[in-house]
Amino acid sequence: MTKxxxxxxxxxxxxxxxxxxxxxxxxxLARTIPSQHARLAEAHILEALKLPxxxxxxxxxxxxxxxxxxxFWDSDVGKWIEAASYAxxxxxxxxxxxxxxxxxxxxxxxxxxxxYLNSWYNGREPDKRWTNLRDNHELYNxxxxxxxxxxxxxxTGRRRLLDVMERYVDHIAATFGTAPGQKRGYCGHQEIELAxxxxxxxxxxxRRLDLASYFIDERGRQPHYFTGEALARxxxxxxxxxxxxxxxxxxxxxxxxxxxxxxxxxxxxxxxxMADLAFERDDEALKRACEALWRDxxxxxxxxxxxxxxxxxxxxxxxxxxxxxxxxxxETCAAVALAFWAQRMLHLDLDGAYADVMELALYNGxxxxxxxxxxxxxxxxxxxxxGQHKRWAWHLCPCCTMNVSRLVASIAGYAISASESGxxxxxxxxxxxxxxxxxxxxxxxxxxxxxxxxxxEIRVEPETPIAFDLKLxxxxxxxxxxxxxxxxxxxxVVERGYANIRRRWSRGDIxxxxxxxxxxxxxxxxxxxxxIGRVALRRGPLIYCVEEADNPGAAVQSLTxxxxxxxxxxxxxxxxxxxxTLVGEGRRLEPAxxxxxxxxxxxxxxxxxxxxxxxxxxxxxxxPGSMQVWIGETVE
Ligand SMILES: [Zn+2]
Numbered sequence: 326m327t328k329x330x331x332x333x334x335x336x337x338x339x340x341x342x343x344x345x346x347x348x349x350x351x352x353x354l355a356r357t358i359p360s361q362h363a364r365l366a367e368a369h370i371l372e373a374l375k376l377p378x379x380x381x382x383x384x385x386x387x388x389x390x391x392x393x394x395x396x397f398w399d400s401d402v403g404k405w406i407e408a409a410s411y412a413x414x415x416x417x418x419x420x421x422x423x424x425x426x427x428x429x430x431x432x433x434x435x436x437x438x439x440x441y442l443n444s445w446y447n448g449r450e451p452d453k454r455w456t457n458l459r460d461n462h463e464l465y466n467x468x469x470x471x472x473x474x475x476x477x478x479x480x481t482g483r484r485r486l487l488d489v490m491e492r493y494v495d496h497i498a499a500t501f502g503t504a505p506g507q508k509r510g511y512c513g514h515q516e517i518e519l520a521x522x523x524x525x526x527x528x529x530x531x532r533r534l535d536l537a538s539y540f541i542d543e544r545g546r547q548p549h550y551f552t553g554e555a556l557a558r559x560x561x562x563x564x565x566x567x568x569x570x571x572x573x574x575x576x577x578x579x580x581x582x583x584x585x586x587x588x589x590x591x592x593x594x595x596x597x598x599m600a601d602l603a604f605e606r607d608d609e610a611l612k613r614a615c616e617a618l619w620r621d622x623x624x625x626x627x628x629x630x631x632x633x634x635x636x637x638x639x640x641x642x643x644x645x646x647x648x649x650x651x652x653x654x655x656e657t658c659a660a661v662a663l664a665f666w667a668q669r670m671l672h673l674d675l676d677g678a679y680a681d682v683m684e685l686a687l688y689n690g691x692x693x694x695x696x697x698x699x700x701x702x703x704x705x706x707x708x709x710x711x712g713q714h715k716r717w718a719w720h721l722c723p724c725c726t727m728n729v730s731r732l733v734a735s736i737a738g739y740a741i742s743a744s745e746s747g748x749x750x751x752x753x754x755x756x757x758x759x760x761x762x763x764x765x766x767x768x769x770x771x772x773x774x775x776x777x778x779x780x781x782e783i784r785v786e787p788e789t790p791i792a793f794d795l796k797l798x799x800x801x802x803x804x805x806x807x808x809x810x811x812x813x814x815x816x817x818v819v820e821r822g823y824a825n826i827r828r829r830w831s832r833g834d835i836x837x838x839x840x841x842x843x844x845x846x847x848x849x850x851x852x853x854x855x856x857i858g859r860v861a862l863r864r865g866p867l868i869y870c871v872e873e874a875d876n877p878g879a880a881v882q883s884l885t886x887x888x889x890x891x892x893x894x895x896x897x898x899x900x901x902x903x904x905x906t907l908v909g910e911g912r913r914l915e916p917a918x919x920x921x922x923x924x925x926x927x928x929x930x931x932x933x934x935x936x937x938x939x940x941x942x943x944x945x946x947x948x949p950g951s952m953q954v955w956i957g958e959t960v961e
Pocket of ligand 1: 656657658704728
């Protein structure tokens with residue numbers, strides 16, 4: 326855990342060439358980013374940036390707690406700029422750039438002389454800024470605008486938005502802290518912390534890192550800031566609508582937290598910032614706190630899809646092993662943020678277990694949030710449906726839309742890491758970069774048809790021959806991987822999820838990695854009561870589901886898989902643009918009693934029926950129908 330360890334090769338330096346992610350990326354470039362801009366305009370979110378002006382009407386009525394989601398509109402703008410910027414790194418687009426620049430004009434004009442920038446407060450309640458950090462997302466909005474500014478600068482070199490945001494960060498740094506006269510506050514929705522670390526990495530300005538550390542370490546201290554703040558507003562802190570500070574993970578100091586509680590996205594952003602700070606500061610105690618939370622989430626609170634947060638009530642966690650399927654909330658943002666956190670844990674410790682979860686969330690719980698055609702979304706990602714779940718074109722709270730698009734558009738940034746001593750591949754699927762190792766430029770080109778096939782080829786092209794480590798992730802699901810260099814098999818020694826090939830590399834060296842992908846059955850821990858007697862299907866990094874469109878006749882809940890039934894992978898060119906399905910000889914449960922008795926004293930009849938499963942991320946892209954991930958398993 327030092328600066329000598331591996332760091333991600335940035336998205337802007339990695340080309341995506343493989344068919345799977347290239348296709349998703351093209352959809353995001355061509356449809357998602359432009360359509361999201363149109364939706365931001367339709368929803369009046371762009372209009373709200375145009376200050377000074379009489380504030381636009383309240384388009385989102387206040388709820389019974391006097392709260393309107395309109396307060397965090399700025400964050401949607403920030404996330405859209407960020408997603409658009411990642412897309413621009415793949416393909417410059419004057420139309421999109423003009424749209425971003427128009428927003429930057431508005432933000433520049435709206436900024437107050439002291440640096441403060443928030444379209445809700447500036448337009449509507451200028452005298453109330455920083456009076457409700459618990460609920461009103463001011464610092465969260467700042468964080469997302471800052472991430473957008475950083476991404477836009479990295480993609481285009483244009484720094485006007487970055488300058489605006491640096492002025493705002495200066496204002497925030499002057500306002501919050503432990504010095505006399507400063508507010509000892511922090512945001513009710515964590516986010517700005519990880520944005521500040523990104524700013525530090527861009528500019529090297531250590532004050533940004535210090536501010537991020539302050540927000541993390543102040544959180545949850547007594548006397549509790551949100552209690553004092555509520556009293557100052559004239560509110561009774563006991564009337565807090567969320568009932569508990571666990572909701573925003575401020576119930577106890579961050580370093581003392583060992584269970585992930587509350588709102589899932591807040592928790593994931595906080596954990597991501599903790600891992601960032603542990604890395605930057607070589608902070609062993611903070612790293613241990615991250616590890617404790619990681620163990621809790623991944624051993625007791627995570628869906629098999631990488632989804633997080635079963636409950637709609639708090640958009641978050643409940644209790645260990647409480648993972649209902651049909652009512653799963655599993656917000657797209659939470660799976661996206663799990664990928665953020667996993668990537669940061671991976672760089673604290675190059676351990677493939679973190680990359681396994683990153684990949685799980687990417688390919689399953691996060692990707693399911695975006696439709697095939699690129700302009701419809703899921704907010705909640707249930708693991709079972711009776712056909713009532715339909716993707717929506719927009720949402721009053723559109724957080725998930727831009728979260729999934731910024732993730733897909735920046736997928737290249739998750740694939741490869743480099744250090745002074747080598748290169749590590751975490752994801753496969755067609756990624757190319759040129760890394761500098763020991764002062765030598767090394768072109769690396771990974772080709773594969775991953776995740777559909779596990780055959781991977783990596784060409785290594787150093788300018789001059791050089792010895793370095795080539796670390797290849799061997800996913801936790803891959804049981805009989807093989808590696809060869811220039812056709813000669815290499816003994817595979819897997820250490821913490823990576824095979825390390827250290828040799829003197831020369832131009833034209835080719836590494837071939839084979840990751841067999843047999844279909845597998847997964848079983849839940851017996852304390853996950855909802856999945857007892859059920860089985861989930863996995864092939865490679867993909868979790869599968871059965872959907873009615875492929876299994877017509879009755880709701881898929883009547884399908885079962887006999888324990889001994891074999892499953893075959895079958896490429897289906899007619900399923901979307903081609904997809905690997907899993908096919909098995911299953912059973913259909915039929916009533917034993919012809920008169921339809923509700924509780925007959927005999928078992929249902931089992932009728933042979935073919936079962937076809939598709940990757941979970943593809944569900945709900947055809948006629949609405951029933952779906953389930955956890956399929957009943959029968960003895961015969
Ligand atoms: Zn969301």
